[in-house]
Amino acid sequence: MGEYLSKYFKLRKHNAQVAFKKAKLSKMCYLFLAPYAIIFATFYILPVITSIFYSFTYYNILETPRFIGPQNYLSLILQDDVFLKGIKNTFMIAVITGPLGYIMSFLFAWLINELPRWIRAVAVIIFYAPSIAGNLYTIFSIFFRGDAYGHVNAFLINNGLIDSPVLWFTNPKYMLPICMVVILWMSLGQGFLAFVAGLQGIDRSQYEAGYMDGVKNRWQELWYITLPNMKPMLMFGAVMAITSSFGVCDVTMALCGYPSTDYAARTVVTHLFDYGYSRFEMGYASAIATMLFLIMILCNKAIQSLLRRVGT
């Protein structure tokens, strides 16, 4: 009996010691994580919560926020024609440039993968540079300049295709397509880098095993060996592509003006800026931000569940 009791207490003591050590280790972990966690919570989590809160109020910074229920959302969807135009434009840009940019990122990463080392390094720089080149895209406003000194207009006039210069960024017919070209030009970003790196990391012996098993051409190799190996990078690239394609505003604002003719280049984010920074209707702007947040998260979740099935 005594032996049993002493064993019991020994075990208890041991457990307590382990728990103490664990607590000490956790404390250390929390201390290391704390600086990042606090700043992250303040500038990334708290804003989302405040945004949701203000979206149910009327708030113009000067007066205290007044609770008005779902009124902001109802006005956005039922009465705000400009917002609906913004949603339409954003979805159009996202549906076209999102998947296309994503496919381009993968395709070019895959095609340059087998090039000799230094050519590949140069190719990565050429493809990636536009996305880190800040506002180099403003060069397109000179290239597509509305007068006869713009290259596109000069070329078309010289060849007799048009007789007077086209106002590329003022005519609603051309605004969005040109913006999409520019966005696609800039779309080989972080996702592209992840693909290049991921393709380099695939074990070569898998390909050799593939030849033995009768993989006939590069397409079969892509589907049966490369893509399944790239799944985590494909997920990462998809997140990058969706997030950037729904957040479009820089390019359209810089090229088409703000506000653009007939709101033809308005996006959800431009609308958000309009109400947030020009009209100071923070409650309304928060409702726009919350909707944008939901759209981005839902799209990401949907695409991720789709990508899980690649190569299976």
Place this chain on the structure above:
Amino acid sequence: MKKNEKEIKAPLIKKRHPNRSVGGDIGIYIFLLLVAIAMVFPLVYAINGALKPLDELFMFPPKVFARNPTLDNFSDLFVTMGKSWVPFSRYIFNTTFITAVGTAGHLLVASMGAFVLAKYEFPGGQVFFKLVQIALMFSYYVTAIPNYLIINKLGWIDTYWAIIIPAFAMPMGFFLMKQFMEGLPTSLIEAAKIDGANEWKVFMGIVMPNVKPAWLTMIIFSVQALWNNKAATYIYSEEKKTLVYALQQIQSGGIARTGQAQAVTIIVISVPILIFVFSESQILETMASSGLKD
């Protein structure tokens, strides 16, 4: 010995894939070449624009390449800069300060957090990482307005901190660092601990020197974000404005400044691109561990 290895390896690598057709290879090379030309064209066009004298900028028909390249636009730009109300070196200082402090802080703060998340298990750790992953999924614009209100509450409006402190917590760098650190062998850390090093020493002495590629990646993403930051909504005193903002003021100075505007663009974009060129291989090493697992 080493030479022998190379000799054996070299033919293996050079060997063509048995399942590739020559026609397909040639087609791909031509396709890639055309796309590369299209991708690089706007950059070449911008550089040539910056080198064109004024009469060539407004020539009909316009030419892509400058016929009499000159650096006049750049020297004119310096003259314009000299005339600004706030000395131009001040703008350069502002941007350099914001970029340097923001990047250094981001590197330290995010690496510390990433280290414990990657190497230890503790309650709440995985939940926190899930939150960071969700933060990757929405862009900066979603939080722009509440961020302004929060920074206003903190009293940081019109200070450098309004840009610097939020940059410390950029989710992208944190995410990449954590994924990269997971690849570090745990035995390395345990060995140091047996030798009596505490966590801080392990972090600074063992972990950080071993994740240099990830640093460079964090640095380029952070520099790119901060260097191009106009900060127009947070900073309104002229003497605290950033370089990009000041240069854009020059840019919007009308037709006569067209050449200078293009010179501005070239100067602004050269910094992030040069950093990328010099750190490409390390960045690619980091991106190899960027995958999202579920």
